[in-house]
Each structure stands twice: as structure tokens, then as C-alpha cells.
Amino acid sequence: MSKSSTPTSARDSSTPLLVGACIAWGVATLLFFLLFTAPGEDGAQPDWFLTGINLLEIGAFFFAALLCFRNWRSSQIVSGRNVWFWIGLGLLFYAMGTVLFFIWGTVWGLDPAVSLGDFFYIFSYIFLAAGMFKAVLPRRLNLELPQWMMVVGIGLGGVLLAIFVNIAAAEAIAVPLGQVPAMHHLAQAPPDIAPAPALEAAPAEAPALEVEEEASSAPPLILQIDGMLEPLVDAVGLLYLIGDIVLLVIAGTLLVAFWGGRYSQSWKLIAIAAFCLYIADMFFAYAINTDTYVEGSLWEVFWTFSAVFFGLGAVVEHAVSVNSRRSPRRRRG
Template sequence: MSSVDKSSSKPFLSVQVIVLFQVLWAMLALLFFTLFGVTARGEDHPMWYSVGTLILESMAFLIAWILCFRNWRSPQIVSGRSVWFNIGMGMLFYFIGGLLFSYWELVLKRNPAVSPGDFFYILTYIFLLIGMVQVVFSRRLNLELWQKGVIVAIAVVGIAIALSAAGKPSQGTAWQWIEAPAYAQIVPATKPVQSPAAPLTAPSPVVTAQPAPEVPAFVESLEQLLQPLEASVQMYYLICDVLLLVLATTLLLAFWGGRFSQSWRMIAIAALFLYIADMAFKFATRDPNYQSGGWLEVFWVFSGVFFGIGAALEYDLSVRSRRSSSRRRA
């Protein structure tokens, strides 16, 4: 089989099927978060809900990585394979980071300020920003004055929101309970005070303390090792979010028209959803009663879905473009 025949072979799933599945996944996530994401004040999310949010978010980024990996392996991709390698690595690292974060939270019942999952989230932003910068600078931008003004205005607004999100909450943090001894919610043993006239044989109800869950020693050691990095990690996230917002806006303006603009509009929207989810989470965790898994976190699922849609559209457009060129040469 010639190289032209190989390039003309149809993929296992058409782009229409992939996009439809992605859209249905986003709708399922929206329904799940909306119907079950709000609980009464003081109540925790059930375990099945937390596992459901993990599956919805993780699968969105895993599928996005698979589609980006397909683009990286294909020599037909017009935008360049290295671009999709970097974006794909960002999706993969986000997937791994989410699994580690959920293991720490759901299995170990811990929620430290900095966890091993943050290491992979940091790598996510590095590779994702590199990929988006490659796209922006590979296209010879000739933005008009009003477009540059829009980018500057968006950057100023993004910085203002990030600085506001970085402010200290008024009363504690969302994970204030972690500061209790042994990372457990302790209910102190209490005994009601008896009056002198009360009979000595009167029962004295005692509320026993809840035992702390057993945690491997390396977990506590690792958390103590990472604790001093909290301020640096949080500042890193805020800076990357602002850069992500600026690059997403630039992509929308640079790829507003043209044959290959549709896929990059999806990537830009995915980056915007990632920024919205991060900022919403930062503001939400200022509430001492906030629980992980709130309905605003659905924007993380939307981000993974749109990254996948952008990758699928880019692959389809590149393959069809090469087919058209082959027919013209024939």
C-alpha cells in the first residue's frame, strides 16, 4: 500500500461520532453536577458522587490525551506534531494529577495544601502553555489595534481576578479541619458538670473521640515536606491561569476565520473553561464550608471535552486536506 493510500484510510471513528460523544459527555457531566452537586449546609457529598465526578473529569482528559496522541503520531497534521505532543502531555499530566489528588482525598481522607498531584498539575500548565505558544507564534500575527486592545484589557481583568482570588479568606480556609491533630475531626470527650445536690450514682454520658484514620508514615512525611511550597505553588497557578487566559484570547482573535480555525477556536474555549474552573475553585474555597466536588467544577470537565473536540477537528481537517492535495496531484 502506498503512502497516499495509507493517508487516505478512514479512521476507526468518524469526527462526527467523536464530537457527538464529547458533547453527550459534557451534557451528562452538567446534569450530574447540577442534580447532585448541591448539598445541605453541613452535609458531605456521598462517596458515590465523589467517584462520579472523578470519572467524568478523568475520562474527559484521558480521551483528550488519546486524541492529541493520535495527532502527534500522524505526519498529516498541518499545525505540527510537536504542538500536539505538548498539548497531549498536558492532558496526560492533568489526568494523572487528578487521580493522585482523588486518592489523597477519597482514600487517605487527606487534603493538604500541596499534594503530589500538584506536581503533575504544574507539568500540565508547562506543556499546555508551550503548545499554545507554539501555535500563536507559528501564525504570523498581524493583529489590528482594537484586537491588541482587547488582549490587554483581558489581561488586566484576568490579573485583577487572580489577585482577588489570591486574597486571604475572612474566616479560615476550606480545609481548616486538616489542622486538627492527626488530620482528623476530633470530638472531645465531655462530661456534664454535676451539681453538689446531684446523686453520685447519676449516669455521666461521655462522647468518645472519633479515631483518626491510619495513614502511612510516608504520607505525613511527604505532606510536611511539601507544606513550605504552598505559597509558591498557589502563585504559580495564578500566573499560569493569567497566561492561559491571554493565550486563549489571542487564539480566538488569530484564528477567527479560515479553514483550520475551527479546531483552534475549540482549544481556546477549552483553555477559557480551564481558567474559569480554576478561578471559581479559588473563590469557592474561600468559604470555610466548601466541599470538593461543587457544581462549578463541571468547567474542568468542559475543558477536557473541548480539548478533545479541538484535537478531533484538527485531525479530520488535516486528513481531508491531504486527500484533496493527493487528488489534485493525480
């Protein structure tokens, strides 16, 4: 028996463990969302629930980044080491952005239009797109017309969905949902009843808002930075939209370019990860534009699913690459 069989068998045994860990992380996150959600009367989730879902998301992205960096350090990766370096760096920046948002929102109680976490997210999109593009670039994309139409269709679908989300959000703001039942009750009321008391009670909400603003424990420097970044809200929103569409197009190209063959499974998982990220971002964009976002909504699980699929893709790519580079010689007894 050759001496090289021991490390090879160790690699083979680690693959199912890592795959199982990724799947278990995704299932545990989904169960946490479903079983422990406890919204209050105002729809807000308790702090312990928000802490739990943030830790699950941050842990998933950090773990996926480590798996990508493991591929980067391996000389046997078929798709190229730099590919996984950029993807791992993007996942790491995404995790750091989530850490900053957790500190801003849950620890300090802030809700700025733009914060430092947004810039980590934007750079994560750039790094992820660079890594995925490097995976497609070396391949000869001799695609047929139906395949190119599929890629173009995915891109156009992403653009149209983003436009639809923005239009639907604008209509929801122009006609608030709570306004329709109020007008219905007003039409059924007798003409001699005046709605004046409701107008007098409206200013009572202002002191509560002032108390919430004063309750923040953030350092003054952080408040100054948030104020300086606030004018960039439109530019940041546009960069998010461009990043989502670019990732969606590259993910569709990955599905077409790596559809068949031995090395296609890992890139199918990477494409699914990009789709999960896009789905969660579209839900988030709609909620933010309609001012109905409540942290801890069920759709946020897609962010964690994205990290899980990135991690699964890295594990599968490592296993396939190692097995393909294995010596074909038979072991001697």
C-alpha cells in the same frame, strides 16, 4: 475506484463518532452533577458521588490526551505534531494529578495544603502553555491595534479577576458570614440574658477533629511527604495563579490569531477549553481561600468541560488537516 478511498472514508466516519463521544461525555457529566447530587447535613457529598465525578473528569482528560496524541502521531497535521504532543502531555499530567487528589482526599481522607498532585497540575499548565504557544509562534501575528488591545484586555481582565477573588476571600475571612446574624440576635436579646452557655459548648468540637485526623488510612510515608510540602503552600498558590493567567492570555491570542480561515475552528475550541479551566480555577481559589470548599460543587463541571473542549479541538484539527491534504485528483471508476 482507488484503493486509498477506504482509509479516507474510515477517517471521515470516525470524526462524527468522536465529536459525538466528546459532547455526550460533557452532557453526561452535567446531568450527573444535576441529578445525583446528595449533600448531607454538613454539605459534604457522599463517597459514591465523589467517585463518580472524579471518574468522569479523569476519563475526560485521558480521552482528550489520547486524541491529542493521535494528532501527534499523524504526519498530516497542519499546525505541527509537536503542538499536540505538548498539549496531550499537559492533559495527561492533569489527569494524573486528579487521580492523586482522588486517592489523597476520597480514599485516604487527607486534606493537605500541598500534595504531590499539585506538582502534576503545575507541570500540566507548563505543558499546555508550551503547546498553545507553539501553535501561535509560527504564525505571523500582524494584528491591528484593536486586536492587540483585545489580547491585553483579556490579560488584564484575568489579573484583575484573580486579584478580586483574593480580596473578596480575605474580606470573607475577616468578617465571617455567620457572625452577622449572631450579632443581630444578640442585639435583640434582653440585657439580663448572658450568652455564657454558648462559650462553654465550644471546646466540644476539638475531640471530633482529633477523631477525623486519626481516621486517615494513609501510609506514614505519605503523611511525612505532606508535612514536608506544607511550607510550599504560598509558592504553589502563586504558580497556579501565574499558570491561569498565562493560559488565559494565550487563549485570547489564539482567538485573535485564528479568528478567520479554515483552521480556526479547532483553536477556538482550544481557547474555550482554556477559559473553562480558568473559570473553574477561580471558583476553586475563592473556595479554598475562604475555607468554604466542598468537593462536588456544581462549578467543578467546568474542569470536565475543559477536557471535553480540548478533545473536540483535537478531533476537528485532525479532520481539517486530513481533508486539506487529500489528493485533489478525481477517483477513477
